[in-house]
Amino acid sequence: MGLEVPLLDLKAQYAAIKDDVLRATTGVIERQEFIMGREVGELETAVAGLSRARHGVGCASGTDALLLLLWTLDLKPGDQVIAPAFTFFATAGTIHNTGGTPVLVDIDPATFNVQPEALEAAITPRTRAIVVVDLFGQMAPLERILPLAQRHGLPVLEDAAQAIGARRLIDGTWRIAGELPWAGAFSFFPSKNLGAWGDGGMIVTQDDALAGRLRKLRLHGGAKQYHHDEVGTNSRLDTLQAAVLLAKLPHLARWSAARRERAARYTAAFTGHAEIVPPAVGPANEHIFHQYTIRVPRRDELLAQLRAQGIGCAVYYPLGLHLQPCFAYLGFRPGSLPATEDATRSVLSLPVYPELSDAQQDAVIETVQEFFG
Numbered sequence: 001m002g003l004e005v006p007l008l009d010l011k012a013q014y015a016a017i018k019d020d021v022l023r024a025t026t027g028v029i030e031r032q033e034f035i036m037g038r039e040v041g042e043l044e045t046a047v048a049g050l051s052r053a054r055h056g057v058g059c060a061s062g063t064d065a066l067l068l069l070l071w072t073l074d075l076k077p078g079d080q081v082i083a084p085a086f087t088f089f090a091t092a093g094t095i096h097n098t099g100g101t102p103v104l105v106d107i108d109p110a111t112f113n114v115q116p117e118a119l120e121a122a123i124t125p126r127t128r129a130i131v132v133v134d135l136f137g138q139m140a141p142l143e144r145i146l147p148l149a150q151r152h153g154l155p156v157l158e159d160a161a162q163a164i165g166a167r168r169l170i171d172g173t174w175r176i177a178g179e180l181p182w183a184g185a186f187s188f189f190p191s192k193n194l195g196a197w198g199d200g201g202m203i204v205t206q207d208d209a210l211a212g213r214l215r216k217l218r219l220h221g222g223a224k225q226y227h228h229d230e231v232g233t234n235s236r237l238d239t240l241q242a243a244v245l246l247a248k249l250p251h252l253a254r255w256s257a258a259r260r261e262r263a264a265r266y267t268a269a270f271t272g273h274a275e276i277v278p279p280a281v282g283p284a285n286e287h288i289f290h291q292y293t294i295r296v297p298r299r300d301e302l303l304a305q306l307r308a309q310g311i312g313c314a315v316y317y318p319l320g321l322h323l324q325p326c327f328a329y330l331g332f333r334p335g336s337l338p339a340t341e342d343a344t345r346s347v348l349s350l351p352v353y354p355e356l357s358d359a360q361q362d363a364v365i366e367t368v369q370e371f372f373g
């Protein structure tokens with residue numbers, strides 16, 4: 001076995017920022033201010049600022065960010081929410097859990113993001129909202145989705161769990177993830193580009209009334225303790241996690257730029273290999289490469305070969321949400337969403353973290369190239 005190359009190296013990140021992050025968390029510990037401490041508000045302001053949104057509302061996870069937002073739609077049985085089938089489970093699981101029926105649609109095979117045509121074709125009189133996902137860190141084509149949603153009077157929820165800080169050039173202006181839709185949802189799961197030391201999430205929105213309602217819903221439905229305007233839940237962002245995230249936030253743009261450089265280096269090496277399809281990035285996109293995902297034939301064999309060489313890699317995602325056993329009631333069959341199913345058979349995500357060295361990356365490139373001869 002050659003050089004070890006993990007899929008992600010959070011220990012290397014920690015070593016680089018240890019003093020700052022320990023100082024930030026020690027401050028919280030010394031004040032013993034674990035619940036809704038001042039760092040939570042500071043992070044909300046900072047993330048809202050980054051996303052050019054009027055409000056940031058911290059919550060317990062990316063899943064809860066989606067859940068709280070969908071909850072505000074007061075979905076009734078039979079109400080439909082459209083979402084792509086090729087994404088992390090939470091995108092559709094939260095629709096189900098808030099009483100809606102997920103209507104799953106296919107993706108654009110080049111970018112892995114939702115196909116606007118498929119989305120529009122799925123709209124019915126029962127449609128209540130559209131969830132788009134900025135998969136792997138590249139923004140969905142909002143310039144096409146937002147106008148069609150507006151024509152049908154539907155709110156758009158941007159699942160930007162993987163895309164904090166990603167940008168897209170729309171009508172000549174760079175727009176950032178979370179800026180344009182009804183609301184955006186971020187995850188601070190530890191492996192994300194901006195990751196906490198546990199679970200965490202945040203909603204961003206321009207809508208004052210929505211932000212006010214969300215701030216109550218995450219505190220059992222009451223702005224004032226022991227007084228409840230409606231039934232909410234406990235979904236707070238821990239002060240300790242907010243402190244970790246505040247210490248990491250100044251590094252985010254540089255980390256994402258380093259991921260882009262790593263991605264460009266892979267793409268340069270793989271371009272021209274008939275069997276390796278690098279991820280497509282439109283010129284109108286600043287991808288943050290939460291994942292660098294290639295498409296290849298004999299994917300499982302390549303995965304085994306990489307792992308045998310000590311190289312971390314993963315399949316995001318091996319099964320479309322439309323074919324998950326828990327969604328059998330939606331009535332999809334194999335072949336229903338061909339681009340999603342094709343992606344599930346061919347995708348492979350390679351190590352793309354900022355601290356990845358040239359030597360480590362070369363080991364990945366050589367193994368992939370040798371595999372295909």
Ligand SMILES: Cc1ncc(COP(=O)(O)O)c(C=O)c1O
Binds near residue numbers: 061062133189
């Ligand atoms: C696209 C997408 N949506 C939602 C989530 C849920 O976020 P969390 O794991 O913080 O609950 C994730 C992250 O894991 C994700 O990748």
